[in-house]
Amino acid sequence: MNAAVKGKLYLVPAPLDFGCASQAPLQDVMPLGTLQIAARLSSWICENAKSTRAYLKRINELQPLSIAVQALQIQELPREVHKKGDHAGQFDAKPLLLAALEGRDIGLVSEAGMPAIADPGSSVVRAAHDLDIEVVPLTGPMSLVLALAASGLNGQNFAFVGYLPQDAGGRAQRIRELESLALRTGQTQLFIETPYRNAALLQALLQTLQGNTRLALSCGLTMDNGVSRSALVSRWKRDKPTVPLDLPTVFGIGR
Template identity: 35%
Template sequence: MKGTLFLIPTLLGDSPIENVIPTYNIEIVRNLNIFIVEELKSARHFLKKAGYPRPFDSAEFSVLNEHTPSTEISELLNPLRNGLSVGLLSEAGLPCVADPGASLVSICHLEKIKVIPLSGPSSLFLALMASGFNGQQFVFHGYLPIEPKDKIRKIKDMETSVLKNKQTQIFIEAPYRNKKLLQFLAETCRPDTLICVASMITTTEESITTLPAFVWRKKIPEIDKKPVVFLIGI
């Protein structure tokens, strides 16, 4: 019998684990010995918060991130093929959602390896919930283009989707460029287009604010070096 791949959500910030992660998840984590992780340091930090009962040296960790060669991904599933269960952890939030792991899960389905997604925090969906925007139609774009001309075109296309289809647009940026992006966004959008800035979700520094573009133009908050989700909508 093959093992089970558990998709394990992790913390979005330095929050008390009991405030964010279900007890059921913690019990599963404590009983696993093999983990596929996006980043080793953050994974060990999460396991420590979860009260992992054994020394980390006794557990097996493999890294899966954007630098992992596609030819090596299948090898990560060998423990599952041999009947052992494995936990997949991203650096923050849900595995496989705006994070590595989808290709691994795809192979599991092809090989009939059971995949169990566990409940947990997603900055994208929590931001959408709190934005006041349409939750029936939405799209996540990941990162916007770097080149200003391409970025303007992308923002205008997103704004058109908002106005014509009431489709909420969700995207992110590298933390050190958050403030610059918000300024660019506020200046590019129509004055009445609503922009939501959701920062440090689930932490004590959480801030979620929805305002028209013309209001954001007047004052850009200090959001650099923080995890932020941006949304535009009506």
């Protein structure tokens, strides 16, 4: 390939079942066009090479890869990017894009959903734009959008605020701040937690939120045992619905 012609950066979604005991059939949650493009890419940027290879092996069962998994060029984002994020601009990802400058297409993938949305990857996208590399987002599952659509909350004005504080005092204060903002402005507030802390977060929400605030949970989106529930906090307390909190969950509060 002519090195004067730059490759593209493809943002490749991944299924939402990462870390779960069961997996959804890939053909049920990923569009064929996305799988076809992913199958031909030989260069990748990811969070974790091992899980990326596992995902590509799943793709290979439906769309044969252009080269063997062992021969793929897979680069991991630094560990500090996973811990602190790369959305604020501190990390220079340009060295990761050498293959594109040499004319080869690159795939950017995260552990689940769309890279750079509630996951690392924005530094790679910024670097691509700065290097005049075309960025192409592909179609696939995105937990935040699916959860928002299933919540009944305001989908015209919303914010994703990431993780809430782990300590009880800071978490309760942050919940009250987000509730006040949501009730005052009508802006839906979305957030997530590590699955093993989901139950503690739900308990804190029920203890802290006002009864007339709407609370929505989407657990295990796109999976057979996935559940979406949305109700006023007063009803959550009254009915005590059972939800699979051991699965990846998106929380939302609003009017």
